[in-house]
Amino acid sequence: MNYRMKRRTFLGSSFVAGMALTGLGSCSSNSQSGSAQADSLVAATYPGNWEEAHRKILVPAFQKATGAEATLTPLLALDQVARLEASANNPPFDTAILDPGPYITAPKEDIFQPFPADMAKNFSEVLPRYQNAGGPEASENWGPIIGLQFAGIAYNPKIITTSPTSWADLWNPAYKGQVGIANMDSTLGTGWMVEISKMNGGSESNLDPAFEALQELLPNLAGVASNPGALSTMIQQGEVAIAPHNIGSIAVLQDKGIDVEWVIPKEGSYAFGTSMHIVQNPVSGTELAAAYIDTALSQEVQAAMAAAPYYIAPVNQSVPLEGVLAEKIAASYDEYEKFIYQDWATISKYRPEWIERFSKAVSA
Amino acid sequence: MSVANLPTPKRKKLPLTQGQLALPLAAFLTLFYVIPMVVLLAASFQPARGGGFTLAQYAEFFTDSANIRVLTLTFWLGLQVTIACLIFGYPVAYFYHQATARWKTILTFLILLPLLTSAVVRTFGWVVILGRQGLINSLLVGLGMIDEPIKLLFTHLGVAMAMTQIWLPLMVLSIIASLSQIDPRLAAASESLGGGKWRTFWQITLPLSLPGIISGCLLVFALTVSSFVTPSIIGGGQLMYMPTLIYQQGVVLLNKPFAAAVSAVLLIMVLIVVFLLSTLGQRTRKYVQ
Known part of the structure; x- marks a missing residue:
């Protein structure tokens, strides 16, 4: 009996003590987040390689530069725009990361704020072409490009023994059931359709030649990946032997020991940038959000992101071009100019209609 | 604060x-x-731009044959997965019901196992299994049953296979719940009156487990037709189902009213199936009692 009582009192008192500790703990954490709200930031990133790269490189660099914590939220570009639209007054993250397709169609005035270039000391180091995600002629700067992708032909040298030289090689009847392409929802997929159209006499505003060519490509298609990440998986699984893809994504596969080569077709490689933006009413405050993007543009972060195993081409001209990027893409920043920069302002006018048409054209 | 004024006694x-x-x-x-x-x-009753009331979104949906194909393909997928879950799930549930207590512990774990991994991981597992050099194709080629790998990934069949595995536990659990409510004396009575094992099953056990079958079918159908991750990864860009169409219209093309109309059509399809199955359920409940 006595023992029991003791146990009860012990349990009771420890319960009270536990509650008190929990209470104290929550109080202190409350006061922490309350008094120093500008000590943490939530940044959107792409799932997969980008998330890993940002977690290992950008977040620690940001913490070192500002002393603030950053939390990553992995989301596809379109999902970021959808969430910002749904709650512009109380955004779920402070900075967004987009590429041209979603960027052009996003209601930028409603969800982003103009980029405060004066708050970013590394901004002046960025090549002028990439200082504005909307292009050098855009009237408002909603944020800079922080890295580049270059699209070319990826192929498995074990199956495709002669190196492809043109986009037209995808139509080679020998590659029946071996070709993969990315859905037109993605920037990679839309960009590719535009290049195919140009190759067949079309343009950024006329995709009819590309749709005609697509019909002829159908017997060769192994599958249409729902996004570029899924296209990488298809190459990795040996599901696809030849596909249009980004150099960055292919270099990642090569590092994992997968049989894959990447070449620029004679029609040229189209380049597109990944951009970062400060949302409206950021919980972290504009200053901290600007500091995060500034860190992404810094020489240190740009150089680390450009190296193995991420291979995201830098835009900061103080970063030396090395390795795969120097070998396949450009030995100097002047050579960036030889790539094709598509007219996304024109493309965006027709894109919704094309995406629907594409879905119907490829549907099994 | 006039607590005293409150009519507390009443x-x-x-x-x-x-x-x-x-x-x-x-x-x-x-x-x-x-x-x-x-x-x-x-x-869903708004025009694409501006305000007002219109049926244009629904008209657009039903006049485009591509959309009708998406609707029928989604319904077909729901039906196939439900039937497959029933065929594979019932024997498992029946076996569980007959098993000893020790086996039941092991079986519970095995049945619940698929629910313990995330849908994304399970789906990527299926990509590996269904691929050209995947488990199924290597096995069939190895056994000499086929010469060339068959295409399973990015096909409707592949999606249906993966979905069946993913939703099977829900069917099994529903049927187990129903089977465990059957009075075991009924089967004994049937046997003592000369009913064989099969006759007892067909005339006693199966009809009495119908409520579980119906609720299992309802769950599996509703979850299958509204799944997004598995159909989009295993189906790829060439197979469009209602949830992928909603995503494309709402998130990619920012055509919210049309996406809302597609959602409403999907909802109505599920409601019709729910209504039909629950009417059937009502009848069987009478039978059970």
């Missing part, structure tokens, strides 16, 4: 009915389910 006499106990949940559902649903339905 209140005390009022019995707390079961309905009142459900009030917190009702409030929660109204706030987070009914109101968003009304907003969604209202959005």
Whole structure:
């Protein structure tokens, strides 16, 4: 009996003590987040390689530069725009990361704020072409490009023994059931359709030649990946032997020991940038959000992101071009100019209609 | 704060009915389910630009044969997966019901196992299994049953296979619940009256487990036709189902009213199936009692 009582009192008192500790703990954490709200930031990133790269490189660099914590939220570009639209007054993250397709169609005035270039000391180091995600002629700067992708032909040298030289090689009847392409929802997929159209006499505003060519490509298609990440998986699984893809994504596969080569077709490689933006009413405050993007543009972060195993081409001209990027893409920043920069302002006018048409054209 | 003014004595006499106990949940559902649903339905009657009332979104949906194909393909997928889950799930549930207590522990774990991994991981597992150099193809080629790998990934069949595995536990659990409610004396009585094992099963056990079959079918059908991750990864860009169409219209093309209309059509399809199955359920319940 006595023992029991003791146990009860012990349990009771420890319960009270536990509650008190929990209470104290929550109080202190409350006061922490309350008094120093500008000590943490939530940044959107792409799932997969980008998330890993940002977690290992950008977040620690940001913490070192500002002393603030950053939390990553992995989301596809379109999902970021959808969430910002749904709650512009109380955004779920402070900075967004987009590429041209979603960027052009996003209601930028409603969800982003103009980029405060004066708050970013590394901004002046960025090549002028990439200082504005909307292009050098855009009237408002909603944020800079922080890295580049270059699209070319990826192929498995074990199956495709002669190196492809043109986009037209995808139509080679020998590659029946071996070709993969990315859905037109993605920037990679839309960009590719535009290049195919140009190759067949079309343009950024006329995709009819590309749709005609697509019909002829159908017997060769192994599958249409729902996004570029899924296209990488298809190459990795040996599901696809030849596909249009980004150099960055292919270099990642090569590092994992997968049989894959990447070449620029004679029609040229189209380049597109990944951009970062400060949302409206950021919980972290504009200053901290600007500091995060500034860190992404810094020489240190740009150089680390450009190296193995991420291979995201830098835009900061103080970063030396090395390795795969120097070998396949450009030995100097002047050579960036030889790539094709598509007219996304024109493309965006027709894109919704094309995406629907594409879905119907490829549907099994 | 005039607590004294409250007619407390009168209140005390009022019995707390079961309905009142459900009030917190009702409030929660109204706030987070009914109101968003009304907003969604209202959005589906809006034109693509500006305000007003129009049936244009529904007209657009039903006049385009591509959309009708998406609708029928989704319904077909739901039906196939439900039937496959029933065929594979019933024997498992029956075996579980007959098993000893020790086996039941092991079986519970095995049945629940698929629910313990995330849908994304399971789906990527299926990509590896269904691929050209995947498990199924290597096995069939190795056994010499086929010369060339067959295409399973990015096909409707592949999606249906993966979905069947993913939703199978729900069917099994529903049927187990129903089987365990059957009075074991009924089977004994049937046997003592000369009914064989098969006859007892067909005339006693199966009809009495119908409520579980129906609720399992309802769950599997509703979850299959509204799945997004598995159909989009295993189906790829060439197979479009209702949830992928909603995503494309709403998130990619920012055509919210049309996406809302597609959602409403999907909802109506599920409601019709729910209605038909629950009518059937009502009848079988009478039979059970």
